[in-house]
Amino acid sequence: MAKKTALRSLIGLATAATAGSAVVFLGAAYFARQVVVPKTTRSEDLPIRRVFGGAEGSLQIELPASPQTRAPGRYSLWFANGSGHACLGRVTKTDTEAGTVTRVVERVDSGDLPSARAGIWSGYVFSKPDQLDLPYSVVQIPTEHGTAPAWKFMPATASLVSNVWAIHIHGMGGTRAGALRGVPVANRLGHTSLVVSFRNDREATESTDARYMLGQTEWIDVEAAIGFAISEGAQKILLFGWSLGGSIALQLANLSAYSRYVSGLILDAPVMDWSRTLTSNAQASGLPGPVAALGLRLMQSRTFRWVTGLEEPLNFQSLDWVERASELKKPVLLLHGKGDLSTPFEVSELVANLRPDLIQLVPFDVEGHSQEWNVDIEKWEGAVADWIVSLNGEVKEDDEAGELADASAE
Structure with missing residues (x-):
């Protein structure tokens, strides 16, 4: 009788352990897919x-x-x-x-x-290029999967046009409109702006697997945009990256054959370490640590591609600029809110402290993600203008340019 009771207990524990493992796996699979599967809709959770x-x-x-x-x-x-x-x-x-x-x-x-009756709070401000009241045209950038539409903005004052182009890269789950906020300051400095799209953002042609790769492959589409800019006369490239766009910009500056043209990176709330960022988001959502950890492993697994749908596994090490800080070669301006709950400010601060020779960090008192420009436009544009002018070693000699530089710094 005692043996039968012990056997039942063992069977019960094994069943519970198996059920528990299944729950952990299902939770991890859901978490992984939430990260890599592009969202087509968002919940309107703000009552009006x-x-x-x-x-x-x-x-x-x-x-x-x-x-x-x-x-x-x-x-x-x-x-x-x-x-x-x-x-x-x-x-x-x-x-x-x-x-x-x-x-x-x-x-x-x-x-x-x-x-x-309800809506979604956002930092976009501009939903269309027309709202900037700046001359622009629509161009199509050829990529390996098809085409990626972009908006090309020319400076309104011909005497200020330079050979520097600014490439503006939007964030995860967003569209080109999210990157329009960086165009006015680049325009005032005389730079042509190219606001680009990339695979799986609902505007450019999808990749084969229709999955986010967190910058690991998206940079190739933006590289094509740089090729277009060079063919149009660009001699220097500034990369403006927002959130995921920052991760893309970092990969691009490091891996691209056009890297020598990149003179600097302006990154707003960039993702500089996806492992830490995703773990932080999981914890904030109440997801147990083991579930989040397994989710990260699934995204990096070739065996479990059937779970994530990824054609190739993610390599979080290649996307970790805390560990790869010594490999940074380009000057970087970081603009980041201290209360950002989506992309931890502490990661930007850590990387900036590791590379003070290349990185300037400008903190903002804001809680929203990628809303530094929104909360203090004057501070954001002033910091960007000062950094770009210093980076390019530009001296504004004519009266019009001098007034422009003063206005940008106000």
Whole structure:
């Protein structure tokens, strides 16, 4: 009888262990796929309390108060399943008792905002290139998988046109519109801007597996954009990278045959170590450490490609610029919010401390991800302009250029 009881206990423990392992594996598989499978939709999780007419006929919007919705600056609200977009400006009222905040609606670019009941908070501000009021054209960049559309912005003042081109690379889950924020300062300095798309971002041609590679392969599409810029007369390239775009820029500067043309990198909230970043996000989401760790291993496994759908496994070591800090060769300007919950500020700070000879870090007091420009446009553009002018050793001699440099630094 004792032997039978012991046997039942052993069978019960084995069954529980097997069930537990299955749960861990399924959780890890879900986590891995959440990382590498491009999202086509996002949940509209920000309730809109009301939209009403303000002073002098301007629209205002009332939202639930949070650190993001109360933050100073300019932001974006997507609604109507992504077909509606509005630019939100300054805060006009904070009602602590009701838990709401009211902001000015600067523009409604598309959709019927007064009828919307929920939306998505974003840092985009510009949803289309026309909103910059700068001359631009649409170009198609040939890539190994097809074509990648890009917006080409020429400086409005012909006397300031230089042979320096700025390549603007958007972040994960986003589109070219997210990188438009960097165009005005580059334009004022006389640089041509190319705002690019890349594989699996819903604008460029997909890769064979239709999966994110976290910069490991996306840089090849951006390299094609640099080739286009060189064919158009570019002699120096500045890489503006936002979040994942920063990871792409780092890979590009290190691996590309065009690396000698890259004079510097301007990176906003870049992902400089995907292992730490993904682990941090998993912890913030309440995902158990063993599940997150297994998810990272699945993404790096050739055997479990059937789980992730990746044509080739990820190599997190090649994407780790903490460990590879000694391999950095190009000057880097880092702009990063101390309260960024998506891409840890501490990683940028660590890499900057490892390479003070090449890296300048400009911290921002902001909690949102890639919203440094939004919370303090003057500080962001001033830091970028000063760094670029210093990097290029430019001396503004004519009156118009001198006034431009002063305006950029204000």
